[in-house]
Amino acid sequence: MSDYGVTNCTAEERERLRIQLHSYCLEGGYCRKIPPGKLYCQCLEGWKNDICDTPDFLGAADLKMVVVIPLVVVIAIIILCVVIFFLVRRHRQHRAKEERQRREQSGNPLINRRGNQPIYRPVSGTTAPALQSQPPVWNVETGSQRKEYLA
Incomplete structure (x- = not known):
């Protein structure tokens, strides 16, 4: 077997086949003849497709x-x-x-914290006023205050 997969060719036939194979692949691709009679292009980097005519981005x-x-x-x-x-x-x-x-x-004289527990301290020199009576109760149903106190 000789060049391009053809046997017993004349020099003229070989030259014609060389030109055909050379021009078959575009953009510098290398043409290979695969028996029986099929051509295959080995494309350079950046090109693809059967005849190397499509950019490969x-x-x-x-x-x-x-x-x-x-x-x-x-x-x-x-x-x-x-x-x-x-x-x-x-x-x-x-x-x-x-x-x-x-x-x-x-x-703060009233409260200090140690860990999570508050420590209350009395305020010196003052006393809280004594609670004389309970405050009136708000009646939610009538929207008014009742005069009587809850016991």
């Missing part, structure tokens, strides 16, 4: 990037969300601790 490397870049972006967003969550949580805990310390050191 998404080559194999570009196709990988189409998958890899969004995946990396999604992972980065997830990591960013986790970091923000922990920073906000730490800030809230720190702010709550400062608020507790501020209340404990505020010098």
